[in-house]
Amino acid sequence: MKKYKAKGGRGGRPQLQNELVRVHTVGIRLNSSELDSLKRKADSFGLPLGQWLRNIALKHFVLRPLVPEINRTVYAELANLxxxxxQIAKASYSSSVAMPTHLICQTNNKLHLLRLELLGIKNDSKTD
Incomplete structure (x- = not known):
């Protein structure tokens, strides 16, 4: 029969330094719709509400929200389009068939803007 030695010390997570331990809370009053809105925003970043609020208040920056998988899939399909x-535009330049190139360029620009929008990137330039 094996004998087991008792582990030295305590198990579990190591203790934080005293100045890093969070012991204070700040309370604010919100109505249900405000709380739901904050929770949705925190969820879109993949963070708990408290951590998200702490990042905004103390670090003065907001990370980009997570891009939903459906947006990534549509982004890939739009890249193929x-x-x-x-390829159609290149073929029109090399052939004698006249194609409305301004429409092709306009469509290409709109596709590009839609792809950026799906990734959550804002583009302020106008390309119409």
């Missing part, structure tokens, strides 16, 4: 559109 943009590639096809680019």
């Amino acid at each position: 943009a590639s096809n559109l680019n």
Whole structure:
């Protein structure tokens, strides 16, 4: 029969230094819709509400929200469409068939803006 030695010291998570331990709380009053809104925003960043609020208040920056998987999928499909559109444009330049190039360029620009929007990137330039 094996004998087991008792572990030295306590198990579990190591203790934080005294100045890093969070012992104070700050309370604010919110109505239900405000609380739901804050929770949704925190969820979009993949963070608990308290950590998200702490990041905003103390670090003075907000991370980008997580991009939903459906947006990534549509982004990839739009990339394929943009590639096809680019091939059509190149073919029109090399052939004698006249194609409305301004429409092709306008469509390509709109595809690009839509792809950026799906990733949550704002583009202030106008391309119409």
